[in-house]
Every structure is written in C-alpha cells, then in structure tokens.
Amino acid sequence: VYEGVPDNVIGTLYAKDLLSCDLADPKTTLRGLLRPAYYAPTTQPINVLLREFQRQKVHMAVVIDEFGGMAGIVTLEDIIEEIVGEIEDEYDRPTSLIKRISNDEAIATGDTSVHDLNRTMDIDLPEDEGVTINGLIQHRLETMAKTGDQVEVGPVTFIVERATDREIASVRVLVDRTPAEAEEPVERG
Known part of the structure; x- marks a missing residue:
C-alpha cells in the first residue's frame, strides 16, 4: 500500500488480515492492518532473496532501484517460477495461443x-x-x-x-x- 505516490510504500496489507478484521468496528483502520514492507534492491540475487523470505517469513518484497525508487514487487511465487518454471494456478489467464x-x-x-x-x-x-x-x-x-x-x-x-x-x-x-x-x-x- 502506498500513500500519495508509488515510491512512498507505507506497508503491506495481507488478505488474511483484512478478512479477519472487524470492519464494523470504527477503530479499524487501513493503517492499523498494515504490516511493514520488506525491501530488496534490484541487484539482490534470487537465492539470497529466497533465504531472506524464509528467514523473515514474508512472501513479497518491494524492489528498490539504485535511486531509492520503487522498481516493482517480487513475490515468493515469482522466485519459485524462476527456479522451476511457470506455475499455472486458478488465477492465471491462459497465455496467448x-x-x-x-x-x-x-x-x-x-x-x-x-x-x-x-x-x-x-x-x-x-x-x-x-x-x-x-x-x-x-x-x-x-x-x-x-x-x-x-x-x-x-x-x-x-x-x-x-x-x-x-x-x-x-x-x-x-x-x-x-x-x-x-x-x-x-x-x-
């Protein structure tokens, strides 16, 4: 989740946190549900990033370029697909044919x-x-x-x-x- 501009990431919202919260409670805020974002440089090798994901118990990182801007995100699934090849699940659209x-x-x-x-x-x-x-x-x-x-x-x-x-x-x-x-x-x- 970012505030203002994409380079200003303020945290990560997990679906399980959102689905398990009491939305009727007026004290529930989006900011209160956010977890700290995990950051990784564009130069980090995927084997190192995979170990960091395991150690930190996270499934996603915000990738930061050399200027401190957000270059994108990388997920655990992205890393696994780089190692073992494409994994198709129920959310993947069929590839062009x-x-x-x-x-x-x-x-x-x-x-x-x-x-x-x-x-x-x-x-x-x-x-x-x-x-x-x-x-x-x-x-x-x-x-x-x-x-x-x-x-x-x-x-x-x-x-x-x-x-x-x-x-x-x-x-x-x-x-x-x-x-x-x-x-x-x-x-x-």
Whole structure:
C-alpha cells in the first residue's frame, strides 16, 4: 500500500488480515492492518532473496532501484517460477495461443503479440501499429473488431472468427506466400 505516490510504500496489507478484521468496528483502520514492507534492491540475487523470505517469513518484497525508487514487487511465487518454471494456478489467464494449421494458416487469440506471430509464422508484420493482433487489427479498422471482419496487412489476411464488444477472442491468419510479380522494365529508346 502506498500513500500519495508509488515510491512512498507505507506497508503491506495481507488478505488474511483484512478478512479477519472487524470492519464494523470504527477503530479499524487501513493503517492499523498494515504490516511493514520488506525491501530488496534490484541487484539482490534470487537465492539470497529466497533465504531472506524464509528467514523473515514474508512472501513479497518491494524492489528498490539504485535511486531509492520503487522498481516493482517480487513475490515468493515469482522466485519459485524462476527456479522451476511457470506455475499455472486458478488465477492465471491462459497465455496467448497460436495454433498452427499449416505453413500458411493459423488460429490465434487476439492477445497474441505481433512479435510472436511474426516468429511463429515466419512473417514480417509491423509491430508499431499494435503490440497484439487485437491492437493491429483495431488500428487498421479504426474501430472495434467484429466477428467476420477481414483485414489485410501485406501478404497476411486476418479473419475475425470470434469477438466480444471489447476484444478479439479468435482470429484466422492466412499468409499468401506467392511471390509478388516484378514490374516489367520500361524500355527507353
């Protein structure tokens, strides 16, 4: 929890403390529920931080940069995932997905990054028009995408297969790999 600006961390609020307190009691304050924050520098190795988490009996640290500002937070789960790999739980959203059907066709989620699509399909879509397929298509349409919308970006055709009011859930990606015809040279005489 911070006060005023994110660099001014005043403590950590544990869900179990909040859920077990008497909110009807007028003496209950947010500040009274806070525990001291644990701080770690950006340079601290994760094995040292893991031992500190065990010793201090904490599951989260506020990471401080060289200027004393907050660089972010790191949790026990973050450290464990660095050691053993990604741990998916009930709170993790499914990662973006590209299901390759053939060399020239795929089905992807709208939140798939253009970079990942470029790499997977061996294409070169612009990454400055949208970080995700959703963003690229909306940029080209200049409106929210709807099911059935079709957008061409160079040799790639996107067909929106499923969309909500806010995002593309599924899009078909078709790549035309036929070489573009070279223009006939103009003879001058």
